Amino acid sequence: MALRNIIPPDNSYQNLSPVFGMPSTSQQWQAHAIMLQKLHKIRGIGYWQKSLTTGDVYWSDMVYDFLGVESSRLIHDQEDFVKLVHPHDRKKVINAWQELEKTGFTDIKYRIIQPNGDTLWLHEIADNSAPDDPGILLSTLQDITDHKALEKKLKKEAITDDLTGTFNRGHFIKRLRQAFSHYLRSGQNAAVLLFDVDHFKSVNDTYGHVVGDKVLQQVCQLFKERFRETDVVGRLGGEEFAVLLFEVTPDAALAIAEEIRKMLAKKAFTTDADATFNISVTCGVAHFTEDDPTEESILRRADQSLYRGKHNGRNQVVGESNLS
Numbered sequence: 001m002a003l004r005n006i007i008p009p010d011n012s013y014q015n016l017s018p019v020f021g022m023p024s025t026s027q028q029w030q031a032h033a034i035m036l037q038k039l040h041k042i043r044g045i046g047y048w049q050k051s052l053t054t055g056d057v058y059w060s061d062m063v064y065d066f067l068g069v070e071s072s073r074l075i076h077d078q079e080d081f082v083k084l085v086h087p088h089d090r091k092k093v094i095n096a097w098q099e100l101e102k103t104g105f106t107d108i109k110y111r112i113i114q115p116n117g118d119t120l121w122l123h124e125i126a127d128n129s130a131p132d133d134p135g136i137l138l139s140t141l142q143d144i145t146d147h148k149a150l151e152k153k154l155k156k157e158a159i160t161d162d163l164t165g166t167f168n169r170g171h172f173i174k175r176l177r178q179a180f181s182h183y184l185r186s187g188q189n190a191a192v193l194l195f196d197v198d199h200f201k202s203v204n205d206t207y208g209h210v211v212g213d214k215v216l217q218q219v220c221q222l223f224k225e226r227f228r229e230t231d232v233v234g235r236l237g238g239e240e241f242a243v244l245l246f247e248v249t250p251d252a253a254l255a256i257a258e259e260i261r262k263m264l265a266k267k268a269f270t271t272d273a274d275a276t277f278n279i280s281v282t283c284g285v286a287h288f289t290e291d292d293p294t295e296e297s298i299l300r301r302a303d304q305s306l307y308r309g310k311h312n313g314r315n316q317v318v319g320e321s322n323l324s
């Protein structure tokens, strides 16, 4: 049986003089309990208590709010609660509670799926190091959904290029490093395509920086449409973009780069004044090899191929097999 209604529903506390220090009478205790409940509501804190002798559990009203469940629908025991935890987090919660019974401490974050399908993040913290009653375990819960959403937004911003929405240089290099160490362990091959818009300075000079920005955004849009979700596209800086392709043969990587080059060469770009113009790109391609000491050397080889393409007249794809 769950321990409900510890706090009386009446307003008897209103007739009491203010409670300073620890309450001594039962009325003062009731007033104290109601005040605590109010503070919990204001600060968005819930709690649960478990009797270690009987196993009975009490959930505060705030917990029912978190769960999006009417408090009339009693949560009988911890198993009942766990059913509302996100399936991926259930094991974590069960383990944390087992640890809590052993040590008196816990500090975990997990997701709740409310009956309407909304996801809520909870932060559960318990410290039972100095309990008033050693037979009672107390744990607190706080809604941290907004905090988690902000954290996710900031994490995304930290790895994203503002102008184009692709990954920024730092994140692309990180993904390249991960892919390279995975290749060394598992042999899963990958290729880097390094694209650079040709004579981009003259686009800016002729049509203005705003149009130049739009060109970069549209180039990225085409990348997003053509490449797979699993491929990694990043803007390394200025008008230079890199793409990491997995499980491609050297010939396939060259063919994909060539397809992109042709698509971009055919694309008509327009200005607000309805002027139409075309651009071209040069691309250098490099495959991972066991001779590469680090991921930087793969990027360097792609860059050398790109440089050759620029030198040989631009608007072309250069791989190591077709270097002249």
Ligand SMILES: Nc1nc2c(ncn2[C@@H]2O[C@H](COP(=O)(O)OP(=O)(O)OP(=O)(O)O)[C@@H](O)[C@H]2O)c(=O)[nH]1
Binding pocket: 163, 196, 197, 198, 199, 200, 201, 202, 204, 208, 209, 210, 211, 212, 213, 216, 237, 238, 239, 310, 314
């Ligand atoms: N509009 C816009 N231009 C940028 C941005 N970043 C760099 N650029 C410009 O891109 C141009 C790059 O010029 P260069 O490095 O000379 O290269 P390029 O004109 O493309 O010539 P090649 O690469 O040799 O074909 C410079 O004018 C930069 O100002 C950006 O975010 N937006």
